[in-house]
Amino acid sequence: MSDNTTQPAGEQAVEQAQAKEFSAAPSRTLWGDAFQRLRRNKLAVAGAIWIILMVIIAISADLWVPQTLGNPTQTDSTTMASMSRLPPSLEHPFGTDTLGRDVLCRVIYGARISLAVGVLATAISTLIGLVMGALAAYNGGIWDTIIMRFADIFLAFPYTLFVIAMLAVIGPGIQNVFIAIGVLGWPSIARVFRSAILSVKENDYVDAARAMGASDARIIVRHIFPNSVASIVVYATMNIGGAILTESALSFLGMGVVPPDPSWGIMIQDGQTYLATQPWLMIMPGIAILTTVLAFTLLGDGLRDALDVKMKDA
């Protein structure tokens, strides 16, 4: 206590105030910081809310949709004629389709397929891309050359066309859509991750870790991955929207999800015939695609700004 008495009273007060300020400041981790910034981005928040809403609706669909709106796939031959292609009403907010099924009900179940394809296909391509990118960047040399040439070969194909050709080979069906979109999407993620690793790898703390005897695997998992995860999160978020668009195009061409399963692409294709008379049949699923993909794009943009990830524009 004797120390205190030697200090001028004013200085002491300042020190106390500073201490108070530090303890009151929120913890400043990368993710906490990014979350604060993301929260101020209204568009990104809107996108996130929409996605959460869609996920909740899609997951809980079995609990309330069949009871209120009917079955998304089954048709009832006795009422089919009278129920066919009814305009939107209170009972059927989005109208009914040719086989008398409620369109809103099918849009909701379609959300399950679209979100599943978006997330799973992105997970597959991210996983493959991470492994390939890490192998290329960390080992360098011949590994780098081979993997990146391999990626070049994949990237030489226009993406949608490649997926179409792949599905022509393995046949339509939802599992095959996951596989085709997922497996063919890895090169761009591998490139992003590779360049992220290359920039992180030069940091002193990586050298320090190596000097302390850390193994390659440990360096990648403990040091490089956490420092490049931001760019992966941003990339994956944006990729989900792209995968949803690709799935809708495939289903529209009849190469994706097999009817009677409800996919937004199939619903648009069904509605095309009745464009002139019952346009809601194609408008509603299209709006579902537009809003969902837009939500992922907005969230991705927001994350990119919040996490300060440098990416090429567009």
Add this chain to the structure above:
Amino acid sequence: MLRYIARRIIQFIPVFLGVTLILFVMQNVVPGDPIKLIAGEKKLDPQTEINLRASYHLIETDENGAPIFDEEGNTIETPLWKRYISYITGLLHGDLGRSYQQNGKEVTKILSQKYPYTFKLAVVAIVLESIIGIAAGMVSAIKRYSAWDVGVTLVTSGLVAMPAFWFGMLQQLFWGILMKQWTGGGFYLPISGTGGPYAEFPSWVYYILPALTLAAVSTAYTARIMRSQLLEVLNQDYIRTARAKGLSRRAVIWRHALKNALIPVVTYIGMDFGGMLAGAILTETVFNWPGVGFETYRAISQRDWPIVMGSVTVIVIVVMVINLIVDISYAFLDPRIRFDGSNNE
């Protein structure tokens, strides 16, 4: 410069071989025996079947194309590597095999009849994309944060997030049905040649909606890239110098900023040509456009794999060649690529 071009071309060869290998593997692991697909429900007599197999190079033949038999009188299946060699020699000679339907017509012949339509459509789309995209992006950058800028951002975000085929249908709905008394409802019909109820329209009218649909996503990207590039260039020192010398803002933008801002935009548009050929499958399906895309869609539904793979092959090769040309011309335009591109891999 020559070294750069040579290096790019040398890099091109393994990619080309890899791409053709992938295409070949895809074509040859397609489930289902091609002969069964050709025959359909019909029952073929053994001799016809052998001849068919020989004509599709599925079994070994002599120089005259007659099938070779082993000691037991069975045909010999051609090994895959031999088929790959004959596939790649065929490819280099412009031979893409023969259709399973259409009486075994050559794929090259079928596609070459369809390509002019797709090509014309893609050219119109590129022109629309360049004019609309560059203009919209320029105005957006010059009047940053104005109502126009916000509008362009909204529209481009929407266009990028919607399926192009859906956008095409919305246009059919709007122009063909809601605006019927004005357009006569025939705006989106395929080019029908002469006659028909809407023959009074000149044929170029029928290009508008499919071309807009095909160009939609690319136009959005062009506008975005143009905007960000011009903003970046306008921030640079030499622009400030030009302004300080007393040049008007207009002169600075048109004479000094635009040229540099355009380089990446032109690259994007060039590389996008291949993307358009791929996007044509969806657009042509929506508009019943008689091009390669529609033919591919038809072939998919009829499981006529040689046509599907043939059109994929052509598009991929066109894309690769265009990318190569764009890369090389980029080096002509921008000296920085030529000199430090080599360390930047």
